[in-house]
Amino acid sequence: xxxxxxxxxxxxxxxxxxxxxxxxxxxxxxxxxxxxxxxxxxxxxxxxxxxxxxxxxxxxxxxxxxxxxxxxxxxxxxxxxxxxxxxxxxxxxxxxxxxxxxxxxxxxxxxxxxxxxxxxxxxxxxxxxxxxxxxxxxxxxxxxxxxxxxxxxxx
Numbered sequence: 001x002x003x004x005x006x007x008x009x010x011x012x013x014x015x016x017x018x019x020x021x022x023x024x025x026x027x028x029x030x031x032x033x034x035x036x037x038x039x040x041x042x043x044x045x046x047x048x049x050x051x052x053x054x055x056x057x058x059x060x061x062x063x064x065x066x067x068x069x070x071x072x073x074x075x076x077x078x079x080x081x082x083x084x085x086x087x088x089x090x091x092x093x094x095x096x097x098x099x100x101x102x103x104x105x106x107x108x109x110x111x112x113x114x115x116x117x118x119x120x121x122x123x124x125x126x127x128x129x130x131x132x133x134x135x136x137x138x139x140x141x142x143x144x145x146x147x148x149x150x151x152x153x154x155x
Contacts, residue, residue: 004105005136011036011127012103016071016093019079024069024093026127033066033134034127035149038106039142040120042074042082042092046142050122051082053146054090064155066126071095071106073120105138124149 005011011034015025026034037054039047054061054068061068068090072079079092093100098120101107106123109116122142126135126149135152 004138005125005133007133007135009133009136011125011131011133012100013131014093014095014100014103016095016100017076018094019076019083019092021076024091026069026131029067029069029127030131031129033064033129035061035066035068035124036104036127037068037070037122037124038101038104038120039070039072039122042072042078043085046122047072048082048086050142050145051088051090051092052086053143055086055088057146057150058089060150060155064153066153066155067091069093071100073098073101105136110139126153 013026015023018024070090071093073096076094079094095101098107104125106121109118110121121138122140124137124140128134
């Protein structure tokens, strides 16, 4: 079982390609707060709802000093389709090797329709300006999750 991150832990560093194949690093965001969310698959109903919720609230989150990065095991081409089809404005990164997903505790055993399967655990990690974990939320729901984060962060 993958270790889950705890508040105060250093956020694992990453550099991954975005939907256009450009490299994006967590280190590029030093000095800003970052909401990193992990989702199973682009272009699926729950993941679309979650990505659209983040996009709809992006101005509010950015105004409070937060960047938003979504990470899935999809390839950049699929992320580009997802972004274009849904008019997404959040940064979407591809982690087909699942190394970043695993380092954040967002990949492993989970329950799906009563069965234990291995896959992406829908998770959100809030990283502070110093690159430390402020909050780590696992097994979150796709719907209503963004509103809950906004409330919890006091935005």
